[in-house]
Amino acid sequence: MGSILPERQEVPDSRAGGLVVLRGKVRDGAIHAEIPYAAIADLLAEGRVVILKGVFPPEELLAYRRAVTHWRDETPPYPHGQSPNLTPDVNYHRADTGEIPSAIPHIFHQYGFNTPGRLPDYVGLPTQRIAGLLLDLQNNVGGTQFDISLTGMRVKLLHYPVGGGFLQRHHHPLEPQRVGLIASLSRIGEDFRSGGTSFQTRFGPVDTLRDHDIGDVVGVSGNTGAGGANVWDQADLLGLMRRQPGSPYKRLPKNAGMRVALLRSLRVGARAGTPLEELGVVPDERHYMTRTDVLDGNADLINRAAERLAKKPVRGLSVAIERNADRTFTVIANTRNVARVDLYVGDRPRESVDVARNAARFSNVPLPKGSVVRLEGFDRRHTLVAMLRRSM
Numbered sequence: 001m002g003s004i005l006p007e008r009q010e011v012p013d014s015r016a017g018g019l020v021v022l023r024g025k026v027r028d029g030a031i032h033a034e035i036p037y038a039a040i041a042d043l044l045a046e047g048r049v050v051i052l053k054g055v056f057p058p059e060e061l062l063a064y065r066r067a068v069t070h071w072r073d074e075t076p077p078y079p080h081g082q083s084p085n086l087t088p089d090v091n092y093h094r095a096d097t098g099e100i101p102s103a104i105p106h107i108f109h110q111y112g113f114n115t116p117g118r119l120p121d122y123v124g125l126p127t128q129r130i131a132g133l134l135l136d137l138q139n140n141v142g143g144t145q146f147d148i149s150l151t152g153m154r155v156k157l158l159h160y161p162v163g164g165g166f167l168q169r170h171h172h173p174l175e176p177q178r179v180g181l182i183a184s185l186s187r188i189g190e191d192f193r194s195g196g197t198s199f200q201t202r203f204g205p206v207d208t209l210r211d212h213d214i215g216d217v218v219g220v221s222g223n224t225g226a227g228g229a230n231v232w233d234q235a236d237l238l239g240l241m242r243r244q245p246g247s248p249y250k251r252l253p254k255n256a257g258m259r260v261a262l263l264r265s266l267r268v269g270a271r272a273g274t275p276l277e278e279l280g281v282v283p284d285e286r287h288y289m290t291r292t293d294v295l296d297g298n299a300d301l302i303n304r305a306a307e308r309l310a311k312k313p314v315r316g317l318s319v320a321i322e323r324n325a326d327r328t329f330t331v332i333a334n335t336r337n338v339a340r341v342d343l344y345v346g347d348r349p350r351e352s353v354d355v356a357r358n359a360a361r362f363s364n365v366p367l368p369k370g371s372v373v374r375l376e377g378f379d380r381r382h383t384l385v386a387m388l389r390r391s392m
Contacts, residue, residue: 018201021211024052031055031137038288041141047202051211056130061185064130067123068111068157083236088150089115111157114150131155134181143289143301157185188213233259313337317377317386324364331362331373338377338386346371367392 020043024033033040033052043050071093078084078092093111113119116127131148138153139145146152199206234249234257241247252258285308292300316336321329333341333355341360343350345367353360367373369392377386
């Protein structure tokens with residue numbers, strides 16, 4: 001759903017350092033604020049925390065709370081000592097009492113609604129409605145196209161004890177172009193009187209204790225991106241290896257925890273070797289979402305991207321593989337705007353050939369059955385510009 005608010009509008013003078021408080025509501029099947037989505041995105045990009053007041057009616061969220069607790073009472077808790085990451089498609093709940101070591105000491109009851117469509121209707125339907133509205137807000141503000149799925153956004157509810165649940169400061173790096181959204185299901189002065197959520201911003205600490213009431217939505221964002229790895233807690237590794245004899249993973253003393261980033265992604269080109277994890281990417285050009293983008297499948301965004309791509313050189317890399325009489329092969333790489341091609345067989349370098357007349361020829365190449373051929377094309381500045389894989 002798109003906003004019908006003006007494209008340009010001044011932000012109300014409600015800033016208090018890093019905190020901006022705005023009115024919000026659900027209209028025409030979408031969450032709207034008193035300023036456009038693009039203006040909210042600008043505030044988040046500055047490093048501010050934005051609270052949308054009164055998005056959801058309190059009676060709707062109180063009814064949802066009752067449905068969630070009813071489902072909890074009918075559903076066995078997730079086994080302690082096991083990580084929910086092992087069963088990513090299971091809807092679960094469990095009480096974390098601090099007895100199980102964690103990278104971030106905490107005490108709360110957590111609910112992971114990984115597949116809301118599998119929940120009973122009395123809790124599944126309101127979950128899908130509320131999460132769908134939040135997802136729509138995320139996509140409109142962040143310019144993303146996430147969905148609620150095992151590979152997209154997940155739904156998690158945290159029921160904190162009075163006074164708060166996390167026992168120390170912790171850091172949540174945001175994934176690419178993702179806005180962190182927190183919808184409050186608790187009432188100030190009734191469900192809690194202390195222990196609100198605080199954030200560290202570039203403008204200093206922001207405490208939302210007196211501003212984030214039931215029905216409000218808070219959004220936080222850093223730069224464009226910060227996820228470039230799979231982050232695993234030591235507790236996850238302990239759970240995976242618990243039945244393996246001689247496992248190197250042991251519980252740490254005094255309930256200490258740690259986490260490690262696996263499969264880290266690195267940048268290329270001028271920033272080759274720079275990790276994505278924790279750092280993210282600052283875009284070369286910021287595109288501000290328009291009404292046409294929201295209502296017509298990001299048409300303006302796609303056109304602007306096409307304009308930039310049209311100014312760049314077009315590369316091409318294809319391959320023809322011919323069997324020789326001696327059971328070796330001839331590999332012919334056909335190219336466009338490529339100066340050199342390197343050949344790998346089974347991840348081992350085989351040969352590097354300069355391109356002549358838009359082709360690079362590799363003769364007498366042994367290719368065992370099941371092997372993978374990889375061709376990498378480079379320009380005259382030795383920058384990787386094309387790659388191709390072919391299984392035999």
